[in-house]
C-alpha cells in the first residue's frame with residue numbers, strides 16, 4: 459500500500475471544525491487504501507511557546523480527537539512527533555538545503571510574523587515548513603492529505619525532495635503529492651466568511667470547536683454572518699456565508715451541496731441555520747462521547763501512542779540512515 463502522512467498541531471484544547479472537514483475526515487477516508495501515518499506534531503506547537511503542562515495535555519487531547527474522528531489505531535500508525543527524534547534530525551539536513559529567501563516567501567510565516575513583530579517571531583516559526591517537510595519525507599510519503607492553507611508548505615516539501623534527488627541521487631527521497639479535496643479544502647470562519655476558520659481566527663466567535671458544548675456550537679451556527687439577500691444558493695464569491703454553511707452541511711451529511719441548496723429553495727436563511735445547527739449537534743455529541751472515553755483512560759491512550767511511535771521509529775530510522783549516508787555523514791560504529 460502506498461504511504462500517506464499527515465499531522466496537526468496540539469495548539470488548543472480542541473480542534474476546530476475546519477481541521478475535521480478539511481483534514482481529519484480525509485485521513486479517515488484514506489486510511490483503508492493507504493499505509494497511513496498520522497502524527498500529533500507537538501514540536502511544531504512549540505513555535506507558539508505554550509505552557510508546558512498545557513502542551514502535554516493538548517497533545518493527548520489531539521490524539522483522542524484523531525481517534526474520535528475515526529483514525530484506526532490498529533490499521534494506521536498514530537504517534538506523537540517528539541517521540542521520534544528523527545524528525546528533528548532530518549529537519550536539520552533539510553534546513554541546510556533550504557534557501558533563506560525560499561523560506562522567507564512562505565505566506566503563513568509572513569502573516570504570522572507580521573502579527574507578532576520581529577522580536578516576538580522565533581526562528582522556529584521561520585523554519586516550521588522545513589520541519590514539516592522532514593515529517594513527510596521521513597516516511598517516504600507519496601500523498602499528504604491537508605487543507606488548502608498547507609499547499610505552499612507542501613510545495614516546499616516537494617522542492618526539497620527533488621533537490622535531494624538531483625544532488626544526491628534519484629531515489630534519495632520520495633516526492634510527495636498533496637491531497638487537497640477542493641470542495642472542503644477551506645472551511646471559513648462563521649463570523650468572517652472570507653477568512654479561514656482557524657484555531658486563532660475572529661477571537662473564536664466564528665469557530666466551531668470539536669470539544670465545546672454542542673449548544674454553544676449550535677448558537678454560533680444560528681448567528682453565522684450571511685448576506686442581505688434571501689436566496690439560498692451556492693455562490694462562494696457573491697454569497698460566502700451561505701456557501702460556507704452549505705459546504706459544512708454537505709460535509710457532515712455526505713450529501714451533495716446542490717441537493718441541499720435545492721431542498722431550501724424558497725426557504726429563508728433561518729431554516730437552513732436551524733437545520734445545520736442540528737446537524738452540527740448530531741455530529742459533535744457522539745464525537746465528544748468517543749473523545750471523552752479515550753481521555754478517561756490516559757494510560758491506554760499513551761499505550762496506543764507508544765505502539766505507534768515504535769513502528770514510526772523503525773520507518774524513520776531507515777530513511778534517516780539512507781539520507782545521512784547520501785549527504786556524506788560518517789556512520790557511527
Ligand code: AQP
Pocket residue numbers: 465466467468469474476477478479480481603604605606607608642643644645646654655656657658659
Ligand atoms: N478552515 C479550514 N478548512 C480546511 N482545512 C483546514 N485546516 C485547518 N483549518 C482549515 C487543515 O487542518 C490541518 C491543521 O493542521 P495544523 O493544526 O497543523 O495547522 P493550522 O493550519 O495552523 O491549524 P489552524 O486550526 O488553522 O490554526 P492556526 O492557523 O490558528 O494556527 C491542516 O491540514 C490544515 O490544512
